[in-house]
Amino acid sequence: MTDDSPAPGRVLISPRAISTIAAQAALRSYGVVGMGSRSLFDGLAGLVAHDPHQGVEIDTSGDDIVIDLYVVVEYGTRISVVASSVAHSVSYLVERALGMPVAAVNVHVQDLRVSDTD
């Protein structure tokens, strides 16, 4: 990824850096109680090391940044609202940090966490 400002050289931002921002933003978003994993393997790895990038996939293959989030949502909240809210908040914070537009944030609700039953 290159920045187009006339700096003396190029600024490269790795997808990993973007995923860190996205994961932090997601975990501050109301209703998201954890990051999920894409596969069983990731799940096991996630148990061993607390990976700050877990549950985030960044696709920068085209001109656009596309973010996929795999999240665990609190049981008893309105999932559609939580999902749209986390998408907005991640997109906003990533755009603000990078100064580049985010084309899409896809939210995959992988599980619900049941803290209390009603």
Place this chain on the structure above:
Amino acid sequence: MTLTEPVIQAELRFRLMERYRRLDGLLLRLLAEAGANWLRTNAAVVNSLNVFPVPDGDTGTNMTLTMQSAWAEIESLPDRSLGKVAHALAHGALMGARGNSGVILSQLWRGFARSIDDNYDADAPALAQALAEARDTAYKGVVRPVEGTILTVSKDVADAAAQAVEGGADSSLEILEAAVRAADESVQRTPELLPVLKEAGVVDSGGKGLFFILEGMLRAAYRLPLDRPLVSVQPLSELALADASEAIEPGQDWEVVVDFRPQQALDVPAFYQRLETMGTSIQVGEGDGLYRMHIHVPNATEYEPIEYIRTLGTITNVHMENLMEQMAGGPKAADRSVPLAKVEQGQIAVIAVSPGPGLSRVFGSLGVAALVEGGQTMNPSTQEILGALESLPTDDILILPNNENILLTARQVAELTTKRVRVIPTTSVPQGVAAMLAHDPNGDPSQVASAMEAALPHVRTAEMTLATRSVGLDGVSVREGQTIGLLDGQLAVSGDSLEAALLAILQKADAGTAELVTVYYGADLAAAEAERLGDIIRRAWPNLEVELHEGGQPHYPLILSIE
């Protein structure tokens, strides 16, 4: 103590303490309805507290809709049991949760209901316990809670309720009183906890919403009215400052308008109260943390409001006008700051209708000789245009109506004067600007008019605004509150954000084949945000030149000219 805290007579309070000793389902129904109503009454105040441009942009509306959905669930419920009513409220809030703050509100109700369980009623300690569980449930919904938000307020409310019980409170009314006081104080503290609030000079909107729900409940218990907001804060764009040429009463010698950024969250009721001691016709508007105060004050005290506001924060702009002098026939204030072209007899003069101060400056710099204020929602009268026309020293006049709705008025004016008037049929600001670029004050009037008219098809106009109702039109379906984009007057795109709609409409206008996009941003849009949107356009279409101008028009955050 702030002005907003409800007060009642000691004797009435004593009777109410008894009535509210135990909270049952009927009382909670009454309180929940009151909370919802009071929040709706004050939703505009809560909406005005947004820290631009966070994603959750209309907290007051969202929380109101969530509370209304909760209320709808119990409206026809015959039950008198507190547990039944609380669970129904929680269910309704969950189903109707809108926005972040709505989801948190639904979690608060959920925790409250779970604590009440299926009990028929609750005494003060049980109520305090329910508030504690409401807080716990709300906090469980997020991994990293952000303090200085509605969560913090719910925590402070629960703490205050617990303290009240420790202090011997034995009526649910006392719990409610403690909760309202704690919520009020907690909301005032939010800027200390959350820097982004402090920067914007506002308190947290979700927390304020929760405060209004609780205060509405207390007002209902106290039997105070719920339909009248204590103060009204409006967006800057809607702040229609009184026309100074209207009748001026004694004691209104000066009009003072001050723009300022408060150092701390502005206590609006106290602010109003203080201003009322100084003058009349008080209006306060807010946008992006910037406040605008308008007041009429008597002679010799005209600096008082300014001195007062200096103690509250940073003043960014002051405008003072001697109304008495103006009544006596002084020049119109609006025209002073705009450089207008001087025309002489025999030259061609252009009158443009302009919807905003920034756009007036643009027209002025392009050689317009007179300006008439007006736009989509405020069409100027034939008289206003005629007045401008007659004041010009030349007989050859061109009018740029710059709006479809004003075209007819402009044509009528042409028939009411002996001057030679031609109307260039511009239906948008960009068309007006394009026409001005082809203007020559010394040319032959009919040739100049045709040259200006010929320039119109070369520019396309995109206008962005908010949909005021849901509609399906020209193959575009729009929900109320969405941003819509009109391309050359036709509804072309809709989007959930200004940014999304902006990119969509530029796509639709074939921005890739254009050379220049000129962006006129409106009164509601901060310069920094306009700058950001400009960068987004530049990135999406690197070959396109993008120019930004402050337009200052109301209702339309963006007007774009695409050439």
